[in-house]
Amino acid sequence: xxxxxxxxxxxxxxxxxxxxxxxxxxxxxxxxxxxxxxxxxxxxxxxxxxxxxxxxxxxxxxxxxxxxxxxxxxxxxxxxxxxxxxxxxxxxxxxxxxxxxxxxxxx
Amino acid sequence: xxxxxxxxxxxxxxxxxxxxxxxxxxxxxxxxxxxxxxxxxxxxxxxxxxxxxxxxxxxxxxxxxxxxxxxxxxxxxxxxxxxxxxxxxxxxxxxxxxxxxxxxxxxxxxxxxxxxxxxxxxxxxxxxxxxxxxxxxxxxxxxxxxxxxxxxxxxxxxxxxxxxxxxxxxxxxxxxxxxxxxx
Amino acid sequence: xxxxxxxxxxxxxxxxxxxxxxxxxxxxxxxxxxxxxxxxxxxxxxxxxxxxxxxxxxxxxxxxxxxxxxxxxxxxxxxxxxxxxxxxxxxxxxxxxxxxxxxxxxxxxxxxxxxxxxxxxxxxxxxxxxxxxxxxxxxxxxxxxxxxxxxxxxxxxxxxxxxxxxxxxxxxxxxxxxxxxxxxxxxx
Numbered sequence: 145x146x147x148x149x150x151x152x153x154x155x156x157x158x159x160x161x162x163x164x165x166x167x168x169x170x171x172x173x174x175x176x177x178x179x180x181x182x183x184x185x186x187x188x189x190x191x192x193x194x195x196x197x198x199x200x201x202x203x204x205x206x207x208x209x210x211x212x213x214x215x216x217x218x219x220x221x222x223x224x225x226x227x228x229x230x231x232x233x234x235x236x237x238x239x240x241x242x243x244x245x246x247x248x249x250x251x
Numbered sequence: 252x253x254x255x256x257x258x259x260x261x262x263x264x265x266x267x268x269x270x271x272x273x274x275x276x277x278x279x280x281x282x283x284x285x286x287x288x289x290x291x292x293x294x295x296x297x298x299x300x301x302x303x304x305x306x307x308x309x310x311x312x313x314x315x316x317x318x319x320x321x322x323x324x325x326x327x328x329x330x331x332x333x334x335x336x337x338x339x340x341x342x343x344x345x346x347x348x349x350x351x352x353x354x355x356x357x358x359x360x361x362x363x364x365x366x367x368x369x370x371x372x373x374x375x376x377x378x379x380x381x382x383x384x385x386x387x388x389x390x391x392x393x394x395x396x397x398x399x400x401x402x403x404x405x406x407x408x409x410x411x412x413x414x415x416x417x418x419x420x421x422x423x424x425x426x427x428x429x430x431x432x433x434x
Numbered sequence: 435x436x437x438x439x440x441x442x443x444x445x446x447x448x449x450x451x452x453x454x455x456x457x458x459x460x461x462x463x464x465x466x467x468x469x470x471x472x473x474x475x476x477x478x479x480x481x482x483x484x485x486x487x488x489x490x491x492x493x494x495x496x497x498x499x500x501x502x503x504x505x506x507x508x509x510x511x512x513x514x515x516x517x518x519x520x521x522x523x524x525x526x527x528x529x530x531x532x533x534x535x536x537x538x539x540x541x542x543x544x545x546x547x548x549x550x551x552x553x554x555x556x557x558x559x560x561x562x563x564x565x566x567x568x569x570x571x572x573x574x575x576x577x578x579x580x581x582x583x584x585x586x587x588x589x590x591x592x593x594x595x596x597x598x599x600x601x602x603x604x605x606x607x608x609x610x611x612x613x614x615x616x617x618x619x620x621x622x
Binding site for chain 2: 445478498504518521539548
């Protein structure tokens with residue numbers, strides 16, 4: 145633990161959260177909207193973003209939407225806590241659109 | 252769906268309508284007497300205050316009624332809240348997925364969606380309305396069957412079965428909000 | 435509310451107008467009149483001059499109506515009749531319900547007409563422009579203008595169309611008939 149103070153502007157923090165969320169949801173960061181608020185001392189996070197997903201009749205369908213979003217949220221919370229060094233309160237995720245793409249096999 | 256109570260709406264219209272008819276009939280009767288009606292005394296003193304108070308009540312009740320008219324529209328088709336926070340899926344996600352699924356169907360012109368709060372005794376929830384604009388002479392049976400299948404697959408994707416209303420429409424009306432042009 | 439009951443309600447709301455807009459108009463109208471009456475009554479009660487006419491003059495004008503007042507009363511009566519009609523008339527939106535296991539489905543009558551007409555057109559072999567279809571609450575009517583020299587069996591076509599309607603089972607039930615026009619058109 146390095147002593148000293150890390151001062152991050154709220155705007156920079158918002159963009160950081162947006163980048164983390166974009167990674168977790170696998171969508172472009174520009175499509176992610178983030179609102180941060182104080183929640184009785186904790187940092188409350190609200191994210192509105194699309195979700196990358198497969199087509200309904202895809203031959204390789206992804207897992208359920210809610211399951212994936214909840215998993216993504218866990219990832220966001222973990223990464224944010226580590227990166228920003230703040231106590232995170234509630235993380236609310238609203239999926240506004242479906243970003244439909246076929247999964248490409250990654251070798 | 253919409254918060255309005257159909258029976259009550261029609262009741263109010265009937266009452267207001269009959270009141271207006273009665274009032275004009277009364278005035279007509281004064282000019283061309285058909286039945287004997289007592290003369291209305293000139294309002295004075297306390298009567299005037301009663302009239303003013305009644306008028307105020309009418310205005311307040313009317314405003315109260317008008318204000319409670321919300322269409323019960325909501326954005327999210329599914330909301331899951333726990334200690335960690337709230338996850339909410341917008342109705343537009345349903346439209347996106349189903350519209351994409353219907354792309355192959357030449358008979359479909361556009362797909363739009365909206366979510367409505369449903370009130371109920373046991374539990375309230377959300378219903379999804381899908382508006383599919385169909386081409387003239389569309390194969391209706393095939394279209395309905397295909398949308399039904401799309402919704403069933405969406406049920407699996409969402410991991411929940413929500414009530415869905417499908418409205419197959421012609422393209423005459425002005426754009427629904429968030430109309431997704433398929434072609 | 436069970437899902438069945440919910441679907442009943444969704445469909446009913448979709449098939450008929452709720453008259454919400456009309457009620458709002460009626461109440462706004464009523465409020466405007468009430469505001470004016472309230473103002474005049476208050477002014478009179480306070481002993482001040484009227485905004486337009488005093489309650490006394492107003493009552494007098496209604497007790498001894500001039501032609502203008504009568505004309506106004508006629509207008510009021512018409513508005514009242516309109517409201518009562520709106521209350522009584524079903525306010526159908528020109529749609530039918532199509533039963534479905536998973537969803538509640540409502541279809542615009544014009545789409546239904548297009549589908550029925552399409553079936554009749556394919557069965558008859560004439561060009562689509564020769565087929566006119568309309569659908570009302572309980573009836574469907576297809577009119578086909580035949581090609582000269584190519585007779586059509588309207589009974590058979592009606593049966594075909596009715597069979598198609600049967601596969602959809604619209605509610606309320608639609609009975610459809612195909613009429614072949616007496617005069618045809620030369621050429622395909």
